Structures are given as structure tokens and as C-alpha cells.
Amino acid sequence: MDARIPLRVDLDRPTPPSRQLVEQVLDAVASGAAAAGDRLPSVRDAAAAALVNPNTVARAWRDLETLGVVEGRAGTGVFVTAKGPDVARRERRRETLGALRRALAEALRAGHAGADVLEEAHHAVARAVERAGEAAPARAAEGKGGRR
Amino acid sequence: MNPTATVEVERLAYAWGRRRVLDGVTFSLAPGTTTVLLGENGAGKTTLLRLLAGLLRPAGGTVRVLGLDPVHARDRVNQRLGLVPDAPDAWGWMRPRDLHRFLAAHHPRWDDARAEALLARLRVPSDRSFRQMSRGEATKAMLAATLGHDPEVLLLDEPFGGLDPLAHDDVLGAVVDALATAPRTVLVATHDLDVATRLGDRVLVLADGRVLRDLAMDEASSPGSAGSRREALRSTFAAAVRPG
Numbered sequence: 466m467d468a469r470i471p472l473r474v475d476l477d478r479p480t481p482p483s484r485q486l487v488e489q490v491l492d493a494v495a496s497g498a499a500a501a502g503d504r505l506p507s508v509r510d511a512a513a514a515a516l517v518n519p520n521t522v523a524r525a526w527r528d529l530e531t532l533g534v535v536e537g538r539a540g541t542g543v544f545v546t547a548k549g550p551d552v553a554r555r556e557r558r559r560e561t562l563g564a565l566r567r568a569l570a571e572a573l574r575a576g577h578a579g580a581d582v583l584e585e586a587h588h589a590v591a592r593a594v595e596r597a598g599e600a601a602p603a604r605a606a607e608g609k610g611g612r613r
Numbered sequence: 614m615n616p617t618a619t620v621e622v623e624r625l626a627y628a629w630g631r632r633r634v635l636d637g638v639t640f641s642l643a644p645g646t647t648t649v650l651l652g653e654n655g656a657g658k659t660t661l662l663r664l665l666a667g668l669l670r671p672a673g674g675t676v677r678v679l680g681l682d683p684v685h686a687r688d689r690v691n692q693r694l695g696l697v698p699d700a701p702d703a704w705g706w707m708r709p710r711d712l713h714r715f716l717a718a719h720h721p722r723w724d725d726a727r728a729e730a731l732l733a734r735l736r737v738p739s740d741r742s743f744r745q746m747s748r749g750e751a752t753k754a755m756l757a758a759t760l761g762h763d764p765e766v767l768l769l770d771e772p773f774g775g776l777d778p779l780a781h782d783d784v785l786g787a788v789v790d791a792l793a794t795a796p797r798t799v800l801v802a803t804h805d806l807d808v809a810t811r812l813g814d815r816v817l818v819l820a821d822g823r824v825l826r827d828l829a830m831d832e833a834s835s836p837g838s839a840g841s842r843r844e845a846l847r848s849t850f851a852a853a854v855r856p857g
Contacts, residue, residue, distance in 0.1 A: 476810050477841045481831040509793035516785055517811045518647050519793040 468499035468545065470506070472515040482517050486525035488560075494534055494545055494553035501550060505535060505543040532556060619644045619679060619766060619798040620665060626673035626822075627660055634660050636822030638674070647792065647799040649813035649830070651850050656819045658802035659699055662768045665800070666696045678766060692720055695764030699771045699802075701751040705744035709737065709754045713761060720762035728761030735783050749780040756784060760791050767791070769801040773808050781808075788812065806850075810842050818853040825853040 618641035667683030
């Protein structure tokens, strides 16, 4: 199946465009929106969707292949590997944990009390779990319940 | 000289009258890459593109395009090179289809269907004369005509200036697609840092008659690590043209 991954490049972010595309594919694979065996968009289609140089897309697809999330099959395209979902979740956990630690350190430096930061984090997690609970039945109905 | 480079420029010099616009420009473009040329107004970007296309004769130094001297081998170079000028250089009475007929006679690889399809995609009426076109329409018509002969080397001189936001994305989309359909070596002179970030594999900054920066786009960075990609490129440009 062709993976439907919304690809865009946000120039307001500090992350280089090819890395942004890598993150978007990792997100899609980690969340189950793109499953093992799904095909990524062609370089041409992805470049047209994200309005970036095709070389940038090709670099992103190569980086994903190096990570083991996708594999190119001669003449047919680039597909999510069997271990892709596990690798993508691990990659995203590692990156997002780093970002979370940096955000927490910045909040503490800015003068927030530790207790307030903890409480804020607690609420944020509760809200996210609640939202995931609302979204889960919809995902199951689409036949994409493979989120563990 | 680097035999694998598609464009090779060494110690290139050019003067308009007594003003030395370019004075020791050296760089090369690797095949299949897109390079953005940044420079303040009057830095010599247009002059440099015209030298690469063989429209001007260097006052010093060397230019090689596809291994050829673009002045002496202008016909051979022009069959494989396309320049979209900053102001359309078609006659005012010409309609795109007149221009296409003219180009078809000079380019063995001319493909009328491709040029017409691009005009349609860019929403330019093919029966309107250049005199009757807006600046944006004329730029789009010149781009369609240039891509009609499928150039291996593409030189774009500020193709995004003065375009409304929709026309801007139409042109960007057409350039992105042209890059995806065949390996092309591209040099884009622009002030548009969004376009530069989206299209560039590399960045050259032209100032004081020379190339003061030559780096991979991802190497562009701002002093603070939190800056946007746009800000990173702006900082790199500013540091080159206005140091200290």
C-alpha cells in the first residue's frame, strides 16, 4: 500500500529540510500511519508535495534507509521494512526525550518552580492520554490498530 | 581544473566600463546539484550568469561549461544550457508559440508538447504577446520556453521577483519538477531566502567581486542554535557581505 504521509518543510524551524522529512516519515511509521510494507511516495511526488529540491528528498530517503526504517527495491520504490516501526519508535523516543529534557531545563532556568513544572507535565500527559483514548476507536475502525 | 564539474570558473573578472564588477570569482558546480547565488543588488549576479551563458566575454580568468568555453563554443553550449533572464529577452510582439517556433529551430532537443504543458501548468495563455503580459506571466513564459529544450544546465536569474504568492508557488513547483525529471545542474540567483532554502544544495555568496562563501545549505547557521532555517541563511549572508 502507498503510505500517505503529509510532507512539508517549515522554514521557521532550525532543522534542515531533509531532516524534517526524515522526522515526518519516522512519525508516520512510529504511529502506524505508515505500516511495514507500505511504499513511500516517489522522490518526485514528495518533492512536489513539500516544495523542495528532489535531492533533499533523496537524501532523506537514504538517511531512513541507513536507519533501517525503509529499503529501496530496484525499480519499484522505497518500502517500510518489517523492523521499521520498532526502529522509528526508538528513534523518535530518543529524540523527543532529548527535546523534553532541554525544554524542562529551559523552564527551570526561566524561574519556574520544580513543583509547577512537574504539575504542568502531569496535566499535559493526562490530556494527551485522554485525546489518544478518543482517537483510538477511530484508528481501529480504519483498520490501523497496530499501535501495540 | 576539476574534470567532473559541470561548471568551472577560475579567477573570473569582468568590468562594466571602469567598474570592476567581478574580480577573481572562483567556484565549481557539481553535476546534478542546485546552487543558490546570493548577493546584494549590484554584486554582479546577473553579470556572472550572462558570462556563464557566453553572452559576455570575460576580462580575465576562465569559464568552462560542460567542458566548453561558452564564448567560443556558444552554439554547442547553448544547446545544453538554458538561461531564464531577470527581464524577458523575447520581442514584445512575440507570443510564447512564436518564441517556441524560434527555439525549435535552434534546439535539437526541443519538445513542443513539454513547453505547452508547462505553459498550461503555469497558467500562461500561449496566444498572448510578451508586451501584453505581466512581469510574472513573462517570467513563467520564459521558464516554460527554457525548459522546453530540456537543458542540462539551468541558470535562473531572480525568477521569483515580483510574483504574487500563487504564481510564486507555481514557478517553484515547476522548477522542483524540472529537477526531478532529469539530472540538471542549476544556478539560481535570488534574494528570496525561502526559495533559496527550499532549492539549494549549496550556497554561494557573491560580494566585493568575489565568492566570499561557498558552503552546503545545511551548513548555514545563525549564532543562536534556535534560529529558523531562513534566519540561518540570512545570518550567513549578512556575515559575508557586512562582516563585523
